[in-house]
Amino acid sequence: MKRIYLDNNATTAVRAEVLEAMLPFYREQFGNPSSIHWAGRSVSEAVEEARERVARLLNARPEEIVFTSCGSESNALALRGSVVFSEAWNGHVITTAVEHPAVLNSVRFLEKQGVAVTILPVDGDGLVDLDLLEASIRPETLLISAMWGNNETGTLFPVAEIGAIARRHKVRFHTDAVQAIGRVPVDVQAAGVDLLSLSGHKFGAPKGVGALYVRKGTGLTPLIHGGHQERGRRAGTLNVPGIVGLGVACERAAADLDLQVPRIRALRDRLEEGILSRVSEVRVNGHRRQRLPNTLNVSFAYIEGEAILLFLDMKGVAASSGSACMSDSFGNSHVIDAMGVDPMMANSNIRFGLGPDTTEEDIDFVLEILPPIIQKLRDMSPFYSEKAAG
Amino acid sequence: MYSDKVIDHFTNPRNVGIIADADGVGEKVSASCGDRMKIFLKVSDGVIEEIKFQTYGCGAAIASSSMMSELVVGKTLEEALALTNDDVAAALDGLPAPKLHCSNLAADALHEAIKDYQDKG
Numbered sequence: 001m002k003r004i005y006l007d008n009n010a011t012t013a014v015r016a017e018v019l020e021a022m023l024p025f026y027r028e029q030f031g032n033p034s035s036i037h038w039a040g041r042s043v044s045e046a047v048e049e050a051r052e053r054v055a056r057l058l059n060a061r062p063e064e065i066v067f068t069s070c071g072s073e074s075n076a077l078a079l080r081g082s083v084v085f086s087e088a089w090n091g092h093v094i095t096t097a098v099e100h101p102a103v104l105n106s107v108r109f110l111e112k113q114g115v116a117v118t119i120l121p122v123d124g125d126g127l128v129d130l131d132l133l134e135a136s137i138r139p140e141t142l143l144i145s146a147m148w149g150n151n152e153t154g155t156l157f158p159v160a161e162i163g164a165i166a167r168r169h170k171v172r173f174h175t176d177a178v179q180a181i182g183r184v185p186v187d188v189q190a191a192g193v194d195l196l197s198l199s200g201h202k203f204g205a206p207k208g209v210g211a212l213y214v215r216k217g218t219g220l221t222p223l224i225h226g227g228h229q230e231r232g233r234r235a236g237t238l239n240v241p242g243i244v245g246l247g248v249a250c251e252r253a254a255a256d257l258d259l260q261v262p263r264i265r266a267l268r269d270r271l272e273e274g275i276l277s278r279v280s281e282v283r284v285n286g287h288r289r290q291r292l293p294n295t296l297n298v299s300f301a302y303i304e305g306e307a308i309l310l311f312l313d314m315k316g317v318a319a320s321s322g323s324a325c326m327s328d329s330f331g332n333s334h335v336i337d338a339m340g341v342d343p344m345m346a347n348s349n350i351r352f353g354l355g356p357d358t359t360e361e362d363i364d365f366v367l368e369i370l371p372p373i374i375q376k377l378r379d380m381s382p383f384y385s386e387k388a389a390g
Numbered sequence: 391m392y393s394d395k396v397i398d399h400f401t402n403p404r405n406v407g408i409i410a411d412a413d414g415v416g417e418k419v420s421a422s423c424g425d426r427m428k429i430f431l432k433v434s435d436g437v438i439e440e441i442k443f444q445t446y447g448c449g450a451a452i453a454s455s456s457m458m459s460e461l462v463v464g465k466t467l468e469e470a471l472a473l474t475n476d477d478v479a480a481a482l483d484g485l486p487a488p489k490l491h492c493s494n495l496a497a498d499a500l501h502e503a504i505k506d507y508q509d510k511g
Contacts, residue, residue: 302446303446304425304446304447304448304451306448306449307400307447307448307449307451307452310392310397310400310449311401314397314401323448324422324423324424325423325425325447325448325450325451325489325492325493343424344424347423347424379406380403380406380444380445380446380452381444381445381446382417382426382427382428382444382445382446383426383446385408385444
């Protein structure tokens, strides 16, 4: 059976050229980059080269890049590190209802410590009201955290406009760009970002490596204390192979914006239009235009998402769902809920995340097998037959 | 995550559908995740002659509906009333722990249908 991987928002395969670049740093160049001897020196050079590559992709300076273990750590460092640094435990943080749990739960943690929190609602497309965002800023506001691209729906926030508001009010601006890197241009200068999180495994680097962009002059207290690595912002021996891989992946991501992304966007649109024309009572979740080019989140009335995923999986197709049955908490996706989607529609949302390996044949195969799956499940659903009976 | 029996019953569910002139109809909705099962019965001489179900829910919900229907067809109402959700899960070679308390409602839905039949009687 052919395997079709359409869950690239969950993780991606390590790119061949990334893996190749990493391999020497396990055996031949195994040194600790903090060592001054021959074994450490060459490794240290490779780490700094990777730092330059990450910085170049973001239009940042190398010294503004802090390597971390993942996107969640980057988000935690940005949020907790900012508040702890400020020592303003009566301060205020603004974020949005559709952030990744790594941001939302970090914010809730800070709230328990006494920080005031505003969680902005979103509209049916998953966008925030910028006037409301600006009106939410108080004299004690420390930070605004708003994601670049949503991991479930792909909706893109107008990051540059949020950055301009933050700057006007002299408030720190953090953005979780984990899903955006390699899929849309990300420029920290143009967007007016002070802190930006990214994660390697979402764009062809391995799991276990991420980075936080920290604009020069943005004070942070580390989460991990220890040695002086990363200019005192993150202790711990560097994950050298991962960092080298992240550097190569960033270099390739820049090239892919022109080479791959238009093709992926066309395939995503083919999938979306194909589903809408073949299946009735479907809802596309997310903004139709301001959206990550690889992401399609779609709900099917009368049925439940996990059941759809199981049938897709049996045909070799990997996708994901934010249905209640898929979560530990038995709640629907907080993202889809926040958009005001009817609970039954929310419960059947399926996310397709296309990637560089996705082909037109893959998409056509999904378009062939999906409508009968939907119909089979609808034929079992009491809601469907009651609706048909009027 | 799911046993072969769950996958079998989910892929080829037995007794899906409705009975237009059912003797008893019952349903159960999961408070936690919204799964919904609707059961239709034909009863003759205290025996379940025919059973059909409709289910809205995940793979476990569909498989447990199907397995329940196989377990009780041809059985007396007393036997059917003695069936528990745990019996259904055991017949499926188990369900993942999180599913036991949300999608495993088939016996409850069946009992609602029997109650409906008995109330009419």
